[in-house]
Amino acid sequence: MTVTIAAPYRNETPYPFCPGCGHGSILDKLDEALRQLDLDPAEVVIVTDIGCAGLSDQYFSTSAFHGLHGRSITYAAGIKLARPELTVIVIMGDGGTGIGGTHLINAARRNIGITVLVFNNLNFGMTGGQHSTTTPAGARTSTTPGGNLEHPLDICGTVGVNGAGYVYRGTSFDTDLAVRIADAISHPGFALLDIWELCTAYFVPANKATRRSLEGTIAELGWNRGVLVERPVADYGTAYRASAAALPPRTRPSPIPIEFTSPLTGPCSLLVAGSAGAKVRSAARLVGEAAIRSGLWVTQRDDYPVTVKTGHSISEVVMAPQPQPPVGGSIPDVAVVASEDGLRKVRGLLEKMSPESRVVTLPEFAGIVTPAILDVVDPAHSPERIPKAALALVLLTVACTRAGLVSAEALRAAAAGPFAAENLAAIEAGLRLAR
Structure with missing residues (x-):
């Protein structure tokens, strides 16, 4: 509504300015x-x-x-x-x-x-x-x-x-x-x-x-x-x-359906440590979605340097059957080490893991000092060549399978989107290596 007023917009408060000031x-x-x-x-x-x-x-x-x-x-x-x-x-x-x-x-x-x-x-x-x-x-x-x-x-x-x-x-x-x-x-x-x-x-x-x-x-x-x-x-x-206004209307994303189950009875921290640019975060996100599809609550915390494509890339996925799982930052229950960059960043955490926990890594890191169960996985044993960008998801699949976190079906269901073919290939490679 427009209001027409005859009075000035100035109120009655006098100016405090110096004499002659403009x-x-x-x-x-x-x-x-x-x-x-x-x-x-x-x-x-x-x-x-x-x-x-x-x-x-x-x-x-x-x-x-x-x-x-x-x-x-x-x-x-x-x-x-x-x-x-x-x-x-x-x-x-x-x-x-x-x-x-x-x-x-x-x-x-x-x-x-x-x-x-x-x-x-x-x-x-x-x-x-x-x-x-x-x-x-x-x-x-x-x-x-x-x-x-x-x-x-x-x-x-x-x-x-x-x-x-x-x-x-x-x-x-x-x-x-x-x-x-x-x-x-x-x-x-x-x-x-x-x-x-x-x-x-x-x-x-x-x-x-x-x-x-x-x-x-x-x-x-x-x-x-x-x-x-x-x-x-x-x-x-x-x-x-x-x-x-010229853009097409945005639709709300569909909720992630709960289609599977998980044997987890309490919170579990899954840590993956690799290099920037190696799809560490996206692989961790896929596992997180698989956990959600299995009826779990999930948080993900990422850490990487400002250099973006060089240095470390760390993701921690905490999954739990109860709402509001911890955000992360504690000693992991399951860890994946995929590169030297990642190992340098998490070496101290690996040394504090419990004997019941598990570390999945590559042959070049078989000497990792940790009280946890050490699973050394050799990608050379895969009948198909594993691309470097797929390595994090391959090792995460091995870790999820051997630790019994989420099922192969849940991982496959989470491997949708524009990179579905590559993700499914990495998951199948990981399942074969986990046997």
């Missing part, structure tokens, strides 16, 4: 723009950053969100994507713009439908007048007492070249600022106004800055003022929702 003037223009647009204040969200400008949301009778320094754009983007019907306005200073520069660029690049008002007073005004990314070259601040050596960030040029739909540069003294803010809010995509203003606490006394010098600095930099970009670009949220 913040109050810009906020008055924002109030004027909102009244021009006649928006429901409950449907307007003002998202503020840290700094003097970050105080702004409390002076408006709208919804509000206040967050961390430089992150206001991320909050605003999330709000707009989740609630596209809302009008989302970001108020941030030049300090937050520099800190959150990556967020600014990506919001512009995606053309997310938010409006960003940059209160650009050319320094960090709340924390002592330190230089920011927009401080002009030569300007004096508390951190550049001899004059700033850096070239200032062109905020408008940055967001414009990265896809923003509406970009404006001006000052807090512009008589048409309220109109420009209203235009930006009405624009369907990402809109930004870089509004230069005076910080009377620090930048003005340090640089004898005035309205005229502010406008002169923009001219000296060769930067244009006014509306710099205005183009019809579909905002990201609209494009995303259209793309999602």
Whole structure:
């Protein structure tokens, strides 16, 4: 429902800003723009950053969100994507713009439908007048007492070249600022106004800055003022929702049926230790599904390095006839060692296994030190060549068969999907080696 109000969006709380600060003037223009647009204040969200400008949301009778320094754009983007019907306005200073520069660029690049008002007073005004990314070259601040050596960030040029739909540069003294803010809010995509203003606490006394010098600095930099970009670009949220709507409806996955039984009467931890890229996790998942098909409850815990295709790959499957079996991390009841990478990672666990437990491994690891029953399986005894990627499932099949965890029928039933043929071949090879 749209609510038409005659009163200002500004509440009665007085501004706390320094005398002559441009913040109050810009906020008055924002109030004027909102009244021009006649928006429901409950449907307007003002998202503020840290700094003097970050105080702004409390002076408006709208919804509000206040967050961390430089992150206001991320909050605003999330709000707009989740609630596209809302009008989302970001108020941030030049300090937050520099800190959150990556967020600014990506919001512009995606053309997310938010409006960003940059209160650009050319320094960090709340924390002592330190230089920011927009401080002009030569300007004096508390951190550049001899004059700033850096070239200032062109905020408008940055967001414009990265896809923003509406970009404006001006000052807090512009008589048409309220109109420009209203235009930006009405624009369907990402809109930004870089509004230069005076910080009377620090930048003005340090640089004898005035309205005229502010406008002169923009001219000296060769930067244009006014509306710099205005183009019809579909905002990201609209494009995303259209793309999602065109997808076929998703169906819920079918539950795994219970078709078999298992002799297990308590929890059993099955550990497989191999190398990354050798399908250790997928083999463990298949065994876990076979256990579910046998009426067991299952958890799986995986461990592997960030290198993805090199190093170890460890999976622990805990199966139990009772709900909520342990997540894992304890001494295994059954272990499979398929590679040197895996052995290095679990050697200490193998040494702590009980005499009733079992380790299934290859001939090259026959010297493993463990009190458990050691089953050495030689793939060379298989009449068919066993691919390296199938070795983990072959050894797991041997372990499940000899330890009596799940049946061959349950393993075969779990070997579905795009790799069914390869999985079934590995299971049959494991069953033959287990005899």
